[in-house]
Amino acid sequence: MKLVILDRDGTINHESDEFVKSPEEWIPLPGALEAIARLNHAGWHVAVATNQSGLGRGLFDVASLNAIHAKMHKAVSALGGRIDAVFYCPHGPDEGCQCRKPNPGLFEQIGERFGVDLRTVPVVGDTPRDLVAGVAVGCLPHLVLTGRAASLKGHPLPETFPSHTRVHNDLAAFADWLIAKVPAPPRPA
Secondary structure, X not given: OEEEEEOOEOOOEOOOOOOOOOHHHOOEOOOHHHHHHHHHXXXXXXXXXXXXXXXXXXXXXXXXXXXXXXXXXXXXXXXXXXXXXXXXEOOOOOOOOOOOOOOOHHHXXXXXXXOOOOOOOEEEEOOHHHXXXXXXXXXXXXXXXXHHHHHHOOOOOOOOOXXXXXXXXXXXXXXXXXXXXXXXXXXXX
């Protein structure tokens, strides 16, 4: 199975310092949803791993989070793509859970759910914690220069990023790179 793990806020949709709390606040980044559809068409499954501490902080509830994800799924589907699963951590940074990135718990759950060895699975995000969590289980780190990483354009990566991080302008550029590197298998005649 060809699997890609994506961060949500700052990678697929616009980041918010006030948290994305409702479907109205969830706004996709230009080209991101099309990139997911192109990945799907090239044979890739897509999972999302996202910290959602706004739940634990009481800023929104599970129904709102489900509505946000329903909007995301519908928008990707309208372009002929799909997100196979969304895994989220509802805990705050001080709760000491294993599922909050940079801890690898969400990635371990994804590996179990899909029954795949995560070594060589690409992880795409806009912060060190997204990539560090994936690298802890063997994923290959890919930084997109959107969201929190937009300020890194034209600069060397800080040491907080894994040393073998590959950098892309955005999710569309990552999809272009991955599809060119690992083309879709030929369709039967």
